[in-house]
Amino acid sequence: MNLKADFxxxxxxxxGVTCAETLSHxxxxxxxxxxxxxxxIKTVTNLVQVSERIESFDVEEKPKSYLESTLPNVQVVHAAVAILDSENHILKTSDGTSVGYKKVCICTGGRPKVIVEDNPFVLGIRDTESVQEFQKRLKNARRIIVIGNGGIATELVYEVEGCEVIWAIKDKSISSAFVDAGAAQFFLPCVNKEKTESRKPLKRHKYTEEGKDDVTRPKNVTGGALGPDWSVNRDMVxxxxxSHKVHIEYSVEMANIFKLDEIKTNGKKIENPSTFDQITDDWPVCVELTNGKIYGADFIVSATGVVPNSHQFSANNFEIAEDGGIKVNDKMETNVKDVFAAGDICTASWIPAPHWIQMRLWSQARQMGCYAAKSMVASLSNEDVTLDFCFELFTHMTKFFNYKVILLGKFNGQGLGEGQEILLRFTEGVEYVKAIIQDGHLQGAVLIGETDLEETFENLILNKIDLTLFKEHLLDPNIDIEDFFD
Structure with missing residues (x-):
């Protein structure tokens, strides 16, 4: 089958789906x-504009036919891309389809950075399929070991029930990819706290895959990244x-993986956390950590981040960044003519705004997909486009341990250097607020709980308000700072 496409x-x-939707509109x-x-496919639903820059949304999985039925000028091909012939502007797929294009955008995301490849006891968590495999294995598990300290690891450790969890992290505090040690201390009581609140069902539709057996997906091709609330209302028991019991090992990495017979042969000793019920050495797999401790488990979860899926396009001579992403300029263009990239696959290589950083998150994938579409349309018409305002300020809204979490700007002081001043407001079990001040201006913030500060802090950062005379009162709960800066 031969197809012709403008985009x-x-x-x-x-x-990818956001890019297609924006192009169509x-x-x-x-x-x-x-x-x-x-x-x-992954679609954004229930989009709420929390503030001018902060968005809240759900991600639903829908059959590919949904996109074709809602967007008449979009055709969806269910196949893996085998060849990108950028010189001749042709895509060739695994099922023999050839697609000629004028402009193309690569949105193939990333693949799990699995700690050990091809080990039956190690499961990388990245997409819906890997989560379903996790659920299947978990049903028969007494104990799991989770390696990783990012968003997926944090949510997984909190949501798992009826199973002991050993959480091995390379940092000195939990969830360090998103929050500092102070916020980690705020979350820490939640790790082993029994969850008594009832879960409100999410209004999400579930779909089975259409023609699932028609396509053989290459081993290095994964499904779309997990979106917000990916763990909620999934049976993870x-x-x-x-409930569950969690034991955390700090400042460690995995050194070795052993089978039980190898442990016995080497005369090594298996540790058992004192708070755990499963005092046994009968485990199918054991992990030796860099601190010398050895723990047994039924299987290991690797949640150590993602690697951009750029390797499958190596024949195209893309400029590749140190992190493995395809370099893009401030129009989401690669160095190859008429080829754009967006989401986890790409690395932003323009000079960033003072309060923006790239993180491989679903919120940025949406922003990049939307902006790439605008750039593609402008390019086709030989027009110029200016960098979208969403790249002026880093914002991210998520939920950890059932608390609303909002990150703004240089929320962990990224790249600010010396001279930072940190203001904190902490109410145990209620809220955690961190504001980072430098040169009298707010540079970033972490807001946990129902703080109602996000819009005001966003404006303080963007408008570069001098807080020198007011910073001592910035986090005073008795002062309505929103009125003060109106």
Whole structure:
């Protein structure tokens, strides 16, 4: 089958689908082809504008036919891309389809940075399929070991029930990819706290994959990244009674993986945390950490981040950043003519705004996909486009341990150097507020709980308000700072 497209998109994750939707809305008379290795695509729903820059949204998985039915000028091809012939502007897929294009955007995301490849006891968590495999294994598990300290690891440790969890992190505090040690202390009581609140069901539709057996997905091609609330209302229960118990090992990495017979042969000793019920050495797999401790488990979860899926396009001579991403300029263009990239696959290589950083998050995948579409339309018309305002300020809204979390600007002081002043407001079990001041100006913030400070802090950062005379009162709960700066 031979297709012709004005715009082609590779990838059915949040970045790719947002790109397709934006292209369709901006230019409804063009032909758009989206190629996805999965028959389920990721769509943004229930979008709420929390402030001018902060968005809250859900991510739903829907059959590929949904996109075609809602966007008449979009055709979805269920196949994996085998060849990107950028010189001749042709895409060739695993099922023999050829797609000629004028502009193409690569949105193939990232793949799990698995600690050990091809080990049956190690499961990398990245997409819906890997989560489903995790649920399946968890049903018969007494204990798991989680390696990683990012968002997925944090949510997983909190949500798992009926199973002991050993959480091994390389940092001195939990969830360090997002929050500092102070916020980690705020969260720490939640780690082993029994969850008594009832879960409100999310209004999400569940779909089975269409024609799932029709496409053989290459091993290095993963599904779309998990979105917000990916863990909520999923059955993540082991085979033990009650809630869960979590033991944290700080400042460690995995040194070795052993089978039980190897442990016995080497005369090594298996540790058992004193708070755990499973006092046994009968484990199918054991992990030796860099602190010398050895723990047994039924399986290991690798949640150590992602690597951009750029390797499958190595024949195109893209400029690749140190982190493995395809370099893009401030129009989301790669160094190859008429090829754009967005989401986890790319690395922003322009000079960033003072309060923006790139993190491989679903919120940025959406922003990049939308902006890439605007740039593609402008490029086709030989017009110019200015960098979208969403790249002026880093914002991210998520939920950890059932608390609302909002990150603004240089929320952990990234790249600020010396001269930072940190203001804190902490109410145990209620809220945690951190404001970072430098040269009299707010540079970033972490807001945990229902603080109602996000819009005001956003404006203080963007408007570069001098807080020198007011900073002592900035976090005073008895002062309405929103009125003060109106």
């Amino acid at each position: 082609a998109i590779i990838g059915g994750g949040i970045g 901006l230019n409804p008379d063009t032909n758009i082809v989206l190629i996805t290795a999965s028959s389920l 082991g085979n033990q009674q009650g």
